[in-house]
Amino acid sequence: MSKREDIIDGREYRNRTYGLIYTEVLGWIDLGHAQGTDIVNLLKQINEGESSGEERYKVVYSQSMTDPTRTIKMGKFITWIVKRGRSYPERKSIALAMMMTLARKFEGLQASFPVSLTTDSGFSGEDLVSDLLGFYRVVSIDNPFEMLRPVSKAEALKRWDFYGKTGSWKNASFTPLLFPDPEKFPSVRPRRGVLPNFMQSVRPWDDFRSGIVGIQSVNGSYMDRAKGGTLPYA
Helix, strand or coil: CCCCHECCCCCCCCCCCCCEEEEECCCEEEEHHHCHHHHHHHHHHHHHHHHCCCCCCEEEEEEECCCCCCCEEEEEEEEEEEEEECCCCHHHHHHHHHHHHHHHHHHHHHHHEEEEEEHCCCCCCHHHHHHHHHHHHHCCCCCCCHHHHHHHHHHHHHHHHHCCCCHHHHCCCCCCEECCCCCCCCCCCCCCCCCHHHHHHCCCCCCCCCEEEEEEEEEEEEEEECCCCCCCCC
C-alpha cells in the first residue's frame, strides 16, 4: 500500500529498492515491485530445470504480502510443468506469462474481503505496470529510468495531492495509468498511456495445447509466519 511519505525524487532511483516515483511514460512506479528479484529467481528455476536432465520439470512462482503488524505472511502461487528443451526466448515467454497470470491473482487477493479492510493496494494504479517493469529490467534493460522520464519529488507530490492516493485509482491491466500535470491540465482525468517498445518485446506464453507447458496448480493460496516460516514460496 503506497503512501504519500513513500514518494521520492524520481531522479534518485539508483540503488533504491523501496519508494514511489512518478514518470511521464509509465506513471507511478513502485520501486519495490520493479526490482525484478522475483523474475531472477523464476528464470533461475527454469534454467535449473533445463539443466536437470529430467524430461519435465516443475516451476513455482508466487507473490506475498505481510499484515500491518508484520506477523503473518500470505500470498498466491501457481505451479507449471515445463517440457525440457526450451530456448532462451521461450524461457522468457514462460516467465512473463507466469508473472502476469499470478500478479493478477495476487492483486485480486489484496482486493478481496477481508484483506481489503487493511489495504487499498489491490489493483492499485502502479502495481501491475511496476511488476512488468521489473520483468524487463531483468530480461532487457537494467536501468531504463532515464527514458521513462522521472519527475522531481515536488512534481510527484503535486500529482498525489491533486488526484489523490494511488490506491484509489485501480488498474487491472499492465498498461500505464498517467496523471497529467494538474497545473497545465486542471480539468483532465487520468488516462491510459502506451508501453515503451522495450516493454513489449516479449510475448507471454499462450500455447497450452502443445504439451510443452502444463498447469499443475492454477490458483494456490498460502499463509505462514512473516519471519521464520516454512513455506517454500515468496
